[in-house]
Amino acid sequence: MTAHIAVLGGGSFGTVIANIMAENGYQVRQWLRDPEIAEKINQTHQNARYLPDYSLSEQLIASTDMEWVIRDAEAVFVSIPSSSFRNVVQQAKAWLQPQQLLISTTKGVEASSFKLMSHILREEVPNGRIGVLSGPNLAKEIAKGHITASVIASDDEALCSRVQSILCSKTFRAYASQDVFGVELGGTLKNIYAIASGLSAALGVGENTKSMLITRSLAEMSRFAVAKGANPMTFLGLSGIGDLIVTCTSPLSRNYRVGFALGQGKSLDDAVTELGEVAEGVNTLKEVRQQAQQYDIYMPLVMGLYEVVFNHAPVKQVIAAMMSNQPNVDVDFAV
Ligand SMILES: NC(=O)C1=CN([C@@H]2O[C@H](COP(=O)(O)OP(=O)(O)OC[C@H]3O[C@@H](n4cnc5c(N)ncnc54)[C@H](OP(=O)(O)O)[C@@H]3O)[C@@H](O)[C@H]2O)C=CC1
Numbered sequence: 001m002t003a004h005i006a007v008l009g010g011g012s013f014g015t016v017i018a019n020i021m022a023e024n025g026y027q028v029r030q031w032l033r034d035p036e037i038a039e040k041i042n043q044t045h046q047n048a049r050y051l052p053d054y055s056l057s058e059q060l061i062a063s064t065d066m067e068w069v070i071r072d073a074e075a076v077f078v079s080i081p082s083s084s085f086r087n088v089v090q091q092a093k094a095w096l097q098p099q100q101l102l103i104s105t106t107k108g109v110e111a112s113s114f115k116l117m118s119h120i121l122r123e124e125v126p127n128g129r130i131g132v133l134s135g136p137n138l139a140k141e142i143a144k145g146h147i148t149a150s151v152i153a154s155d156d157e158a159l160c161s162r163v164q165s166i167l168c169s170k171t172f173r174a175y176a177s178q179d180v181f182g183v184e185l186g187g188t189l190k191n192i193y194a195i196a197s198g199l200s201a202a203l204g205v206g207e208n209t210k211s212m213l214i215t216r217s218l219a220e221m222s223r224f225a226v227a228k229g230a231n232p233m234t235f236l237g238l239s240g241i242g243d244l245i246v247t248c249t250s251p252l253s254r255n256y257r258v259g260f261a262l263g264q265g266k267s268l269d270d271a272v273t274e275l276g277e278v279a280e281g282v283n284t285l286k287e288v289r290q291q292a293q294q295y296d297i298y299m300p301l302v303m304g305l306y307e308v309v310f311n312h313a314p315v316k317q318v319i320a321a322m323m324s325n326q327p328n329v330d331v332d333f334a335v
C-alpha cells in the first residue's frame, strides 16, 4: 500500500492544498475537529463552510480521527491558525514519526513568544523533517483554478524536492528555498501591511499611494528581517514581495478585508467577527510592534497602524504624523 498524505486543518487553505494533492493522484486524509463538516465533505465532496462551489476529489477523505489521518502518512501538512497551532501539534505528536515530512502552511506568530510555526514544530517534534510552505496563495483563487506558485522552504533538500513533486500541477508550482526563516517571516509580516492597504483603499487613496505603501512596507519588513538576523534578499521572491503584492491588493485577502472594514469605520471586533475566518495580521501587528519597541527597529507603518487598530487613533492624524517624518534612504540594503 502506498503512503497517503495528511493535512491537519479543515479551513480554506488546508482544503485547497489537500485537494491539489488529491487531484495529483495521492490519497489524502484531512483532519478537522467538526464531525458534521467532515461527514458533509465525504458525502458531498465540498467544504461548504469555507469553500462553497469548490468540487473536491474523491481521493480526499475528511476525518476527525487524528490517529487515522497521521499514522503512516508520508507527509503531514499543518494548516491551523497560529493561535491553535501548538495545541494541535501537541495532539499530533503521539503519532508523528521521524521519517514523515512535516510542513507548516501557517503565516502567523505565536502570541507573546514571537515564535514562528517552524520553531514550534522544532520544539514539539525535535527529530522531525520540517518545512514551510508560503507564497501568493489566496485559497479562493486556487479553488477557482487560477495559476499560482508557492515556496517550499527547508534545510532538508530531499523534503523540498518531494514536496515539489507532490504539489506541482497544471495550475500550481512549488519553488524551493533553504531559507526557512526568511520565507516564513515574509509570509507572516505581509499580513500587517495587507491590513494597512485595505484600510487605505477604504479611504479612497490613489494608485501612487497604494504603490508607495507596498514599497515602503517591503522596506520596513526588510529592516525588521535584518534586525532579527534574517536575509532580506529572500523577500525578493514569491514568499516576500509576491505574497505582499497579492495580499495588499486583493479584497479576497482576509487581512485586507479587516483593514477595509476598519477604514469604513467598523470596530476591530466587528471586522473580525464579520470575517468569520482567521486574519493573522491582527495578532502579528501586536507582536511585531512589541518587537520593534524592544529592539528599537524603525517601523513607522507598524506603529501608526497599531495606534489606529488598537487605540482608535484618527487615521488622518496618523497619516499626517507619518508624512512629517524625516524621509530616509530609499533602499536600506542597496550596495
Ligand atoms: N486562506 C488562504 O488564502 C491562505 C491561508 N494561509 C494560512 O493558513 C493558515 C490557516 O488558514 P486557513 O485555512 O485559511 O484558515 P481558516 O480560517 O479558513 O480555517 C481555519 C481552520 O483551522 C481550524 N481550527 C482552528 N482552531 C482549531 C483548533 N484548536 N483545533 C482544530 N482545528 C482548529 C478551523 O476549524 P473550525 O472550522 O472548526 O473552526 C478551520 O478548519 C493561516 O495561518 C493562514 O495565514 C496560507 C496561505 C493562503
Ligand SMILES: O=C(CO)COP(=O)(O)O
Binding pocket: 107, 135, 136, 137, 138, 139, 191, 194, 243, 246, 247, 252, 253, 254, 255, 256, 278, 279, 280
Ligand atoms: O496568505 C494569503 C495569500 O497568500 C492569504 O491571505 P489572508 O490570510 O489575508 O486571506
